[in-house]
Amino acid sequence: MTRFAALHHRAEALLLPNAWDHASARALAAQGFSAIGTTSLGVAAAAGLPDGAAGTRDETLRLALTLGRGPFLLSVDAEGGFSEVPEEVGEFARQLAVVGAVGINLEDGLAPAARHAAKIAAVKSAAPGLFVNARTDTYWLGGHDRRAETLARLDAYQQAGADGVFVPGLTDPAEIAALVKHLDVPLNVLCSPSGPTLTRLTDLGVRRVSLGSLLYRRALGAALQAVAEVREGRAPHGPAPTYDDVQALSG
Structure with missing residues (x-):
């Protein structure tokens, strides 16, 4: 492991x-x-591109190259793998592993489950050591019977070799606990301000809690708040690293 x-x-x-x-x-x-x-939202927005449209392959790989040798373990949000051809997704995953990434997040966007499972299998073949977090968008984009669709998809992804599964939008404690019992791999959920706390999610059996685009959106919101306060003649509130603090992050 x-x-x-x-x-x-x-x-x-x-x-x-x-x-x-x-x-x-x-x-x-x-x-x-x-x-x-x-x-992926932060990477796409910084490049002036839409998220989830498979248009940021180069930007994602470039960021992984920048961060992959950092003093932390890096997992890369790769949308749907930037291709519908499993072998091409596997090759992209191999490149991520070469530059130092240890994990990849692959979302299905409710594409056919068999196709997403094939992508997962291709990644595990091309980069066996890469942790594959297989995401399903059933709770964001799904229809009426989300639970049954979620179970069917996650079963397929587990069988394809996923090391963990991700269900953003899932916040109901009873549904989370039931899904944990059903799974053979760790469950990842997205942090929700209105959902269970980190401690509660741990108690429910969740093993990974992602912040997604929250920090990027909060940073953008803080910038807009600061400029509004200055424009209104008020001193901007909230913490801000100094120039030297930010300079110290480079290198």
Whole structure:
């Protein structure tokens, strides 16, 4: 078992913050986070591209190259793998592993489950040591019977070799507990301000809690709040690293 995989099998759930550039990743590492993910929304927005449209393959690989040798374990949000051809997704995963990534997050976007399972299998073949977190969007994009669709998809992804599964939008404690009992691999959920706390999720059996695009969106919100306060003649509130603090993150 790799060091990153082992973090998914502890008594306490792994809290995985998501960075969007070098500075944000190094700042999170300085706060004691030994594992950091990337956020596809942050990467896409920084490049002026839409998220989830398979248009940020180069940007994602470039960021992984920048972060892969950092003082933390890196998991990369790769949308749907930037291709519908499983072998091409496997090759992209191999390139991520070469530059130092230890994990990859692959979302199905409710594409056919068999196709996503084939992508997972291709990644495990091309980069056996890479932790594959297989995401299903049933609770974001699904129809009426989300639970049955979720179980069917996650069963297929487990059988294809996924090391963990991710169900963003799942917040009901009873449904989370039932899914944990059903699974053979660790369950990842997305942190929700209105959902269970990290402690409660741990008690329910969740083993990984991702922040997704939350930090990027909060940072953007803080910037807009600060400029609004200055425009209104008020001093901006909230913490801000100094120029030297940010400079120290580079190198």
